[in-house]
Amino acid sequence: MIELKHISKWVTIGGKPNFILKDVNATVNEGEFLSIMGPSGSGKSTLLNVIGMLDEFNEGEYRFFHEEVHKMKEKQRSNLYKQYIGFVFQAYHLIDELTVYENIETPLIYQDVKSSERKAMVADILDRFNIVGKKDLFPTQLSGGQQQLVGIARALIARPKLILADEPTGNLNSKQGEEIMNLFKQLNDEGVTIIQVTHSEKNAAYGKRIIHLLDGRIEREE
Amino acid sequence: MLQTFLKTALRNLLKNKKHALLNVLGLSVALAACIIVFLVIRYETSYDKHLKNYKNIYEVVTKDIDESGENYTVGIPFPAIKFLRQDFPQYQFAQIMVNYGGQVTARAEGQPVGKKFYERTGTFYAEPAAAKMFELKFLSGDEKVLDDVNSVALSQSTAEKYFGNWKDAVGKRINTDNAQYDLQVAAIFEDVPENSDFPFKIISSYKGFETHNEAGWPLDDWGANSSNHQIYMVIPPGANTATFEQYLTQFEKKYNKNNIDAKRTHFLQPLSNIHFDDRLSNNGQHITTKRSLYTLAFVGLLVILMACINFINLSTALAVTRSKEVGIRKVMGSSRTQLRVQVFFETALVVGSAACIALIISYIALPYVKNVFAAQGKLNLFTIDSLLFLLVITLVTIFLSGVYPAFIMGKFKPVEAIKNKINTSRVGSISLRRALVVLQFAFSQIFIIATVIAVSQMNFIRNADLGFTKEAILTIQMNADSVTRSRLNAFKDELLKRNDVKQVSFSFDAPSSQNSWASNFAFDKMEDKKFSVNLKMADENYIKTYDLKLAAGRFYNMSDTAREYVVNETLVKKCGFNNPKDALGKMLRLGGRRPMEVVGVVKDFKQQSLREAVLPIAIYPSKRWYQTAGIKLSTNNLVKSNTEIQQLWDKTFPEYVYQSSFLDDNINEYYQQEQRLSLMYKIYAALAIFISCLGLYGLISFMVVQKTKEVGIRKVLGASVQSIMYLFSKEFTVLIAIAFVLAAPAAWYLMHSWLKDFAYRIEIGAGVFAIAIAVSVIIAWITVGYKSLRAALANPVKSLRTE
Incomplete structure (x- = not known):
């Protein structure tokens, strides 16, 4: 599904390149649950953003379902990730001005899904996540765990093949975190590919494979 | 979506x-x-766009060239039309004679005089062709009534004003300016729209004007040229105006034997220019360039x-x-x-x-x-x-x-x-936003400077020494006819019996007026001067009534016709004498008249608006031209005096309408346009300041957001509230200073050229600019103050907390 070859990314500071990612090679197959670990500044989030096509890289090749991402224009890339990828963030990143219902609906609007179809899909997922009663509330009226639930619902609404999660439990207490991780596991069992970035050994263990990053390189895999 | x-x-x-x-x-x-x-x-x-023929109507106008430059007038000599029609029979011509202000008496059954009205504008003599050209819509009768020398056509509202109902007006009689003859209302037309430069209200027959000619206009004279007499024409689309224009430049050379060096030429003014060309006058209320x-x-x-x-x-x-x-x-x-x-x-x-x-x-x-x-x-x-x-x-x-x-x-x-x-x-970039705010401040400072200058110029004008007294002087417009003349002395005697009347003078006009009457002249037995002299016909009380000051000699004594002249200092100077005394005893000849002695020199007074410089003036008695009564009052209740003087007038001149005004009001009217302009400046300055304050508020909000972290760090390091306030206001004061550098020269240039229109004007001092910058700085500080105080008082822990 994902094939990264010799991916490097750097910023130039004072004339010298400062590597954020250096010669990263990785392959992710469909149905995997991959955890990326590493200390602060090791390039975990950048790698995730590169995979999610939100960030660009300076060198290397990236194939997504055999399509050459590194040769694409921004518009093609965004069409690609719109179709296949859902994002979950540490800080949830819900739009404060929209209700729970509207937040979940947003990706469908951008994919030109018809209104009646949207209604059915959103109702479906609200039901599945047990948050039907919260649909008219605004994000600020929810607890962190509930907000992340909405975040995941929003990531799933367009039925993506891949979920990218950047420290999804980072802002949650342990009980809420556990619930979210169980949800991820369940999703993975249903066939959704998941890549998560995490600090916590315990959460990383939910994954079937762990990549350790240090200073922009893959230090080891387990 | x-x-x-x-x-x-x-x-x-x-x-x-x-x-x-x-x-x-x-x-x-x-x-x-x-x-x-x-x-x-x-x-x-x-x-004038309501006219279907808007694009094809032209006015034939005049350009005179003399020492003072080019002079333009809408007037055309009376004999001209005959030759125009003879040479270009294919075009349609129409001539009109404008009557600037006059009395109309609506005759009524059983009343000795009738109802009296004063019409400032809208009274015309016109040929039937003019009524056709300006597309008058007749409700009763038609333009052919203007062929009858004793017929008159009224606009609907005028007819209603005079006779109640326009249908009743037809067949009734009116009299204009107490003429010897009455006119019969023969036609009624729809009111002309407000946005017309031809506000026809009362149209009498042009033929009637020529036949009666009570005012003695020189109908066969090429030399006299009054702006009252105008010629309009229609040139159909497609016709070549160039040939006609060419013909007009040669017109006077061909027909006017006295104009051999062709100092006077004519050209076409399209109707579409009449409202906008300030070289020429129009018959409407105003010209807008x-x-x-x-x-x-x-x-x-x-x-x-x-x-x-x-x-x-x-x-x-x-x-x-x-x-x-x-x-x-x-x-x-x-x-x-x-x-x-x-x-x-x-x-x-x-x-x-x-x-x-x-x-x-x-x-x-x-x-x-x-x-x-x-x-x-x-x-x-x-x-x-x-x-x-x-x-x-x-x-x-x-x-x-x-x-x-x-x-x-x-x-x-x-x-x-x-x-x-x-x-x-x-x-x-923040610099873009800074640039935008500088621009806004520059605009508002230009407006502030313009306002201050315009207002002080207006104050200067209001308080300027005109060389005569304008306060508490009542002026009455009179008709210069023999009936009025015969009762002047009686009226004056009655007036002087009153306690509140100090002086009474009859004259052609007040020292300052928009009328002007000029003549060529010779001084001290020399040749005619290259410039003309302005004439003021007035009785011997003129000097006392208006408080004119003598520079040398004496004022003339009572007389009905000119025997001696009094001139002003400008005339003396322009004729080459440094001392007014030197002009005394010299002979002055006006036009072709008999030369007479100069017995006095008055100090200069402003004879027109302060836009104009003082002109050479000669003052002499000539009872035949007296059409203004100047009454110097000494009272605290001017309105009451005015009413009582009206009663006196109605008793003395029952058939004449009472038309009075106070001299200072008349003079203020010269500056109506400037008053409006200075009001407009004030409004737009307020608007500009308001909008730029909003802009400033936007910018400060923006900068406060931007500097939140900086302010937090500074506070942790021990910065005081004052020092943080200073941090913000310093920035804006600099921006205002930059704006000022841009605004000051622009405003100076703008207002300098505005002031150039005034012969008497204030100097643009540094004070004006100081006011502008002080006002903007104070307003900016007030606007910025609140936001920056909030930023300065904020808890640094909050602003430094990261996600």
């Missing part, structure tokens, strides 16, 4: 109520100003531009706080275009509501517009073209204000946006 845009837009606006309010407020005021400017310009450019309309349009544009700048400043400042939303939407799959459309949509919402409010504001302001602009007619707000204009200007404003913020927001990189890495420095 639009539905969600609308929802987010509304919620965003509600969330940032203050910003939305500032935006809507600034924009609606600016849009209202724009609409009003549009209405005024549309009205001014609509003059194209230049002043452009200025007005420019000012309107400036105001809208300033409001757009505010919008851009405020919404890009807000963009920072919205970067997260933008980032999320992008990650969710929104394209740049969709995001930009969304931002545009929000802009449209704000500008649209501003436009609605603007409509209300301009509706309320409309009745006051005539105090500021020359357009006195009814301005109509709710017409298709003004609403269309509002739509267009709204769309343009949406575009101007929306395009930059939309561009900026669309450009956000999603990863940075959601990680709150978008800070103010990424949202367009």
